[in-house]
Amino acid sequence: MSYSMKAIKKIDTLRHFDNQLWIHPWEDISHLGNANRPIIQKAKGIYLYDENGKKIIDGPGGMWCTQIGYGHTEMAKAMAQQIKKLCYSSPFFNTSEIAALAASKIINVAPNDLKHIYFTSDGSSANDSALRFVQFYFNSLGLHQKKHIIAQCHSYHGSTHLSASVSSKDKHDELFDITSNKIHFLPSLLRDETQINLSEDEFLKIKIQEFKDMIANIGPEKIAVFIAEPIQASGGIIIPPQNYLKECSKICKQHSILYISDEVVTGFGRMGHWFASKEVFGIEPDLITCAKGLSSGYVPIGAVLISDKLIQNLKKYSILQNDLIFSAGFTYSGHPVSCAAVIKNMDIMESTHLFEHVQEVSRYFQAQLKQFNDLKMVKNTRGMALLACLECEIPLEDQSNINPKILNTLTQECLDNGLLVRHFFNKIVLSPPLIITKNQIDKLFDILYQSFKKIEKAYFR
Structure with missing residues (x-):
């Protein structure tokens, strides 16, 4: 058999494996086995x-x-060296030098009061963890009525149960059982036919009023958090009206509603900054989630950045309770190879301007x-x-x-x-x-x- 025939046979075998064995993300099951990717x-x-x-x-x-970009030799070298030195370290029982250094490097570029980091495996688990932290926070403080979540229409925050529940990207919701009775979606930030000729300020006033109305209808004392992407990526690159997020942030602070900024897409350079929340949109959220660009896709990793104010509040209440344990964690939190990739990725971003x-x-x-x-x-x-x-x-x-x-x-x-x-x-x-x-x-x-x-x-x- 010639080399070309061997190559053709190999490709046919790979395509067979792919079509018959691998169920890809967002797979159309009705056409399973017929893809020609x-x-x-x-x-x-x-x-x-x-x-x-x-x-x-x-x-x-x-x-x-x-x-x-792909195939960066410095990234490959940094990851290979880390694999040889320490390929895995349990985040439950000990720590590692590389994870501590990665935490420091990320926090050093984080905006405002975000002084703590919780490592996850990806963006979905980062958003899931951020939402769970909000639940943990208010329950620990005895504010058990603060259960409701406000999210955006056309949003996408992930594929775990909780992150999917706060997502509103077009999909077949009727085929999944999701948590929904305490999740509320704002109207779309896309203009409808009646709003096309409105000025930016007029459109902004409508959207802010919708936000205020939703808070009033639910009851601010019942609302725990507002979660939003600075730009709704998977929803179709939906850009909010100027000052919309800033006004929403102010309203949240007035009602003690926490703000999660989902920067899984917009973080780490996509908008020309480490984070878009403050530098581009002028907001100072209580939590920021990130992933994707955190390692430039070389290895899976995600993170939740958490305000020091929230941690200090929890510490005060922990004095009154013997134990206050955030009982959540992942096998690969702070994974040494992933953290080595994060550090080198950020170094490259800096050195290449x-x-x-x-x-x-x-x-x-x-x-x-x-x-x-x-x-x-x-x-x-x-x-x-x-x-x-x-x-x-x-x-x-x-x-x-x-x-x-x-x-x-x-x-x-x-x-x-x-x-x-x-x-x-x-x-x-x-x-x-x-x-x-x-x-x-x-x-x-x-x-x-x-x-x-x-x-x-x-x-x-």
Whole structure:
């Protein structure tokens, strides 16, 4: 058998294993076993390489996480050295030098009063843990009535039971049993048809009033926490009105409602800063969750940053109680290899002036995005920093705004021409690796634009 035939047989075997054995995230079970996903063999910089050696721009940046790009030799070296030195250390019975150093490095760049860190395995477990900490906090203080949670429409906070319960991204909720009787979702931050011509201030007043009304209807004494993404990523890059989050934060403080800022996507450079909460949106939350860019996707890790004020309040009450144990934890909390990756990832971000680069290329990225507003299929575009969404509209008489077949064809056309894009429902989202250059941005948008034009020519007259 020739080498090429061996290679073909190997790829066929891998695809068989993938289709028949691996249930992927958000898998359509009705089509299980029929997928034809590209098999990624290696990656470097902003590029992926498939089973045929094709070079592909990673438009989604993995899952919003490949900040410093793929295949960084310094990262590989740091992780390999840590594996040889100490590959695992139980976070329950002892600590490790590398975890303590990672905690210090993260806290040193954390905003305001966030002086404590709780390591988790990923973003879902970070949000789950933050919500559990809020429950622990109020119950420990004897405020047992504070049980209710306010969350956002179109939000996504994870796939654990609790983090999924506070998520409102379009999905088949009726197929899962979720905790919902104490979770309340605010109306969408997207403008409806009656709000298109409102000024920013007019729209802001409506949204703030909705927030105040929800608090009043539930009763502020019953509300424990407001959880929000600074920018709703999976919901379709929904950017809040200017000063919206700042006003919500003020209202929360007035009513002793804690504020969790979910920075799993926006943290660690995506917005050109370590964290977007304070630097971009001017808020000082009680807790921040992070993951993804924390290690640039090289290894799984997440974290909850917690206000010192909350910890000090708990310490005061712990004097009155013999034990006040936050009985939650993970086998891989503060994992040595993950912490080594975090430290090296942050070192690289600093030494390469990555955030300054993001701030520079973001302006170009957003300017280039606007060209898509002229296309028939594109209803609107929106974005900020290195995040973008193209919301599509299918101009056919008998079609709704959501036409998976056409968008599947579009994403396949992009892939055929060397660009991986992610679409869900009628939206295409982009969050490329932060190291992307202006020339690479041109190439990304050129492939995407030409793919749109080809699909429009095929489907629409």
